[in-house]
Amino acid sequence: MSTKEAKVTAPVLTATAPLSGPRKATPFLYKQLIQTLEDRVRRGELQVGDLVPSENQLIKEFQVSRVTVRKALLELEQRGIVTRLHGKGTYINSSTVPQLLQAEARTIVETFEVAGVDLDVEILALEHVDPPSHVAAVFGELDQKVVCLTRRYSSDGLPIGVVSLYLPLAMSGVAYILKDSRDAKETSYSVFEKQLGISIGLVKHVVKTAAIDVATAEALDLEEGHICLSMDRITRSSHGGVLEVMSFVYAPGRVSFEIELPRHATGMTIRLADYFETT
Structure with a gap:
């Protein structure tokens, strides 16, 4: 990362009216x-x-x-x-990369590749863990451990986000394939589709804000408790079974989500802070 600073003559900033005492933030x-x-x-x-x-x-x-x-x-x-x-x-910053939530689901690697941004991927952890409550609820297995692969994505030396991939034990091999892969563009989707022959069906995205924990804050060079944009991606096979839950936490200013919707349509549910629901 470069730390150079521009050495140019500063223009004089002038207020619209004379200021007495310290200048105010007009x-x-x-x-x-x-x-x-x-x-x-x-x-x-x-x-x-x-x-x-x-x-x-x-x-x-x-x-x-x-x-x-x-x-x-x-x-x-x-x-x-x-x-x-x-x-x-x-x-x-590099330019914010928009992710369109429209007709098809893309992985984080595919999204940035389309935007012309090369990502560096670093494995932070691969472990068997008790799943967070929202992950356990999706898998329907509240008392079983899951495999969690945590990776950090960066570009030009700046962290983009931390991604935690949660898999049921039966799918743990996917995490180890990704860990050992030398191809930075390898994703869980490419393993499911190309190596295991599993067709991906519906993908649900849940976008929210969240206060980050100590480990995520360290990975993103932020303070613990910083409020960041996050997204949970729940992937189902073409037969309806849950394949994975992936949780993304994005560094500020890196990613925006763009959604285009018709004025009148059915099938999309919007939940507002778990208190209101409209369809």
């Missing part, structure tokens, strides 16, 4: 700062993986308040342009 000032940083990205002065100047450096360079700088960086983070890593600084 929309005009923080928007100017956002525009300036975006211009540096477009000109290539700041590139993917580059370290953005620190808050103190931006305050000194642009002669604005800390509130203004933080407001600008927060908006850039919310828009996916930068990622702030605790204790390390703020980095320029």
Whole structure:
């Protein structure tokens, strides 16, 4: 990961009206700062993986308040342009990769491949575990262990997400095939379909936000308890049996989900915080 910082002359940020005392975070000032940083990205002065100047450096360079700088960086983070890593600084993101939830199910590798992004895959753990309650409920086996393969996906040295693959013991061989594979593009789907001859039927996606645990936070260079976008993918065979449950946790600003729906249709259920349900 590069840590270079652009060395250019800073434009003077001016308020729409004279300011007395410390400058306030007026929309005009923080928007100017956002525009300036975006211009540096477009000109290539700041590139993917580059370290953005620190808050103190931006305050000194642009002669604005800390509130203004933080407001600008927060908006850039919310828009996916930068990622702030605790204790390390703020980095320029690669473009957010959209995943379309439409007619067919794709794996994370297939999604990023279509977007032209190469992924690095690292095995974090392969173990027999007591399944989380939501996984046990899907498998219908509340008192049996499952196999869990945990992997981290990265691009350009920045973590994209942590993926935990849960398999019933009868399918444990799939996890070991993936662990030993030298092909970074090998997925559980390719093992099911090409090696085991199992046809995949319906795939259910449950998208939510969740506070991450210690291990996931360490893998994503975040703090424990950070709220991240997550998704559970429940895969069934063409005969209806559950093959796997895969839980994704994405680093902020890496992935967005896009859903296109007709105005009137049946068959899609939307659950709102387990309190309301509409179809």
